[in-house]
Amino acid sequence: MPMWKKIQILSLFVFSALSCLPEPKPSLLGVLVLPLVTQTSSTFTIESTTPSDGATGVSLNPTITIIMTQAIDTTSLNTNISCSPTCPSLSGGSSNRTITLTPASALTAGTTYTITLNQNLQSIFGLTLGTNTSFSFTTL
Template identity: 80%
Template sequence: MWKRIRILFVFVVSTFHCVPEPSPSLLGILILPLVTQTSSIFTIESSTPANGATGVSLTPTITIIMTQAIEPTSLNTNITCSPSCPSLTGGSSNRTITLTPTSALTSGITYTITLGQNIQSTFGLFLGTNTSFSFTTL
């Protein structure tokens, strides 16, 4: 009985030892970036304040979540606010853009934040069209 177990053990161990180590293939290199994207499109997933929100603070922190990680350098001139907002400061981290007005917004005004078509994801996709959301202050 023990002899059979030893033979089986030696067979199993030697089988694992003889299995070749996989090497990277061109298919894996080409497909991997597609698999790791969170979405096949690049657009706004959500925003705070939400589109159409009312009663928003005059000093909001505006948070925009995208469907893919953002290439930070593409934000430089591709975000606008209308009507004219105080200067917006902030930046991006992975899929999140955070913006803060440098001074208080005006009460009772509907502001529209527009992300320009040239904002790019780290996977090389562009928004392709200007994308906006609006909110109204207190």
């Protein structure tokens, strides 16, 4: 039998065998865990804030939003956020990676406020900030 004929038969055999392989199906592990893993980072830090650091002309009744690189352990939230000069009582909480804070009453006009996240704020993966992290904004 000529060599080209052997190669042709071998190629036909390989391609027909490949077409018999089952199609991969998504696993429950990939559906549930993969989105969680891909939305986190290997570090726990502030990703963004609203108002942004250094913002001016901020409303006297702002909603302060802090987005972290990992989901937040809500039990570490209450004692690890401060505002100076003293803000009216901040209420709010967190959902996944987002901390939302709202002052109980209007902030003072023309004042620069600094929000500080304490180094002990923790992600659901057990990572902490490791250092106090702050951002500031100035009201109207």
